[in-house]
Amino acid sequence: MDAKPLATKVVVDSSVVLHIVKHASEAAPYQACGQLLGLDNQDILEVTHGFNLPVSNSFYDSNDSATLRTKAINKYIGDMVEQLKEVKVDANTVGFYQCTHLGKFINHVVIDNLYAYQKENPEAVVLVYDLSKTVYASFSFKAYRLSPAFIAVKKSGKFSTKNLVEKELSYHDILEEVPVEIHNSHLVTLLLQNLSTQQPESSFTLNSTFNSLDITIDPYLEKTMESIFDSIDDFHYDQGNYNYYQRQLAREQSKISQWQQKRKAENHVRQQKGEAPLPLDNYGKLFKLPEEPSRLENLLISAQLDKYCTQIEEFGATVSSKLFATQKSLEA
C-alpha cells in the first residue's frame, strides 16, 4: 500500500445515484452489482459513472467463492470501458456498487471482491444501496472500504486467532465507512430548479412524500428479525466447528503432556543410570495438533449480526418516537 492517505470522502454524482437506484429496482428481488468509474482527487474520491455488471441471478446463492473476476466479466468491463472512453467518461475504476436488502451485504462475495478491487486501487470502495430499507425506512446509501487491519490479515493468508490478536482485528473493524456526499452538476441543479418551479398540475413534483412519517413498521422489523435468526443459526454452526476444534486441541494437548510426563520419569531413571536425558520437545513427530479453522466466517457473521442489530436500534429509535407522537396527537 502506498504512503498517500486514502480519500476521506466519496462524492457521488447524481447520475450514478439514479443509475444504481434504477438497477436495483429492476433487479429486485435479486441482488445486483455494477462497476463504478471516477476520479481520485486528492482526499476526495469522485464517482462519476456506473454501469451494470452481467451477473446471473443465481450468482449470490451459488457458492462462497463467487467472484467478479471471471474472464467473462473482465472482458465485459474491458469492452465497456473502451466504449465509454470514446465518449470521454472517466475510465478509472474506483470500486463497485452492491444493491442489497435490509443491510445484508457482509459476506464472502462482497468482501472478496472488495479485496480484489482494493488490491488494484487502494482507494476503491463499495457503494451499498439498500433497496428494502429505502422502501420501509429511509434512503440508504453507504460507502465502505476494507480496513488496513483486515487487509493485513488477509494478506498473511490466515485468519487464525493469533493473527487477529496481533493485527488487532475484530468484527467491528472489517469495514470502514467512508462518508458519502451526493453532488449535482450545474445542469442537473438547473433541471431540478426548473422542475420545482413548474406548474403544480405537472406530475413531476419534487415535494417530499413524507415517507418517513409512515408508521407501518412491522414488515421491516419482521424481516430484519428473520435475518437475525438466520445469522444466529450460521453463527452457531460456525461456533460448533470452532468448539470441536478446541476440544480436539485440548485432547491432543493432554496427550502431549502425558507423554512429557512419561519422558520426564524416563529421564529421571536414565539420569540415575548416568545416561544422557532424552529431549522433551520433539513431540511434534508423534502428535499432530489440529489445524485452527479460519476465523473469517465468524468475523463476517459477527459483523453482519452487529449490522442487523444496529439497524434495529436505529429504526427503533425513530419508530418509538413516531409512535409516541401519534399517541399524543390522538389523545389531544
Place this chain on the structure above:
Amino acid sequence: MPASTIHIPRAATAAVNGIASPQTITVQAQAVVQILDHALRQSATQKRVIGTLLGSRSEDGTEYEVRSTYAVSHEEADDRVTIDIEGNKAMYNLLKKTNQGRTSGEVILGWYSTSSDLDYFAGLVHKFYSSPENGAYPFAPIYLSLDSDIIASNGELTVSTFTSSAIGAAGNQDAVNTLFVPIPNEIKYSDIEKAGLDVIAKAQNEPSRSTTIESDLQNLESSLLQIMSMIERVQEYVQNVIKSADTKNTTESVGNVAVGKYLLDSLSLAPGLVKADAIEELFNTHLRDVLMIVYLANTVKTQLQLSSRLTTLL
C-alpha cells in the same frame, strides 16, 4: 398527386411500414440526468453530443417510455456526419447482456442530442436511426432534444421530443426531407426512484451543489418541520381571510373566502376514531413489541461482543 405539392401526414397517421407512431412519450428522470451528464463531457469544439435512447413501447406502439440512454461518439464536418456505428452496436449489445432474462428488456427507441436545432444534421442522424441495421426499425425512431446551451435558452432546460414524417415526393427518401413532428412528453419517476430524487433535490439550493445522506432521525425531523411550516402557512391564510372578512375590506383581498373556509375545515379535522381505548391498546402493544425487539437486538449485540472477546483470549 403532382410532384410539386407537399404532402404532410399528421403525426397520428405518419406510420412507417404500417406501424403506428408514438403519441405520448414518458421520459424517466434518470435518462434526463444521464443526458445532462453526457452534455458536460462535450468538448468545446463540439456543437452537440448525441446518444441512443433505450426504453420500451406499449403494445400498440403509441406510448413510448425512455428509461435510459447511452452516449455515442460522432463527428461533424461541414455537411457530413460520422457516427461511431460499431461503438453504437457494441454498446447496445453490452447493455443487452445485463438485461438478460428480464421481462423489461430495453430496446432502442431513438436518439437524443444536446442541441435544439432541427437542422440538416438532425435529419442525417435521424435517418441513421431509422435504418434497419442500427435503429428502431421497423418502428419510427424518436428524437429527444435537450438544449444544454442554457445561456441561449435563458436558463430553461426544455425536453422536446419529436418523431419524423417523410416529406417530399414519394421515392425521394433523402435525409433532408424529414419533418420533425413534435410529440408531447412528460418526465416521470417511479416511487423508488423518488427516494433517490428527493436526496438529489435536497442539494438544489446548496451553493456547493452537494448534500449528505441524512440518518433516519434527521429525516423524520426535517419531514416534521416541513409539515409544521405547511400547517403554519395554511393557518396564516385562514387568518388573513378572517381578518379581511372582519374589516369588510374587499378591495385588498388577501385570500379567497371559499378556499379559506375549506382550509379551516381541513385544519380542524381530527382522525375520527370511535374507540379510543382500542386504539390506545393497539399502540401500546405495538410500542412494547418495538421496545422488545430493540432490547433483543441489544442483547444479541452484547453476546457477540462477549463471544469475540472470549475467543481472542484463548
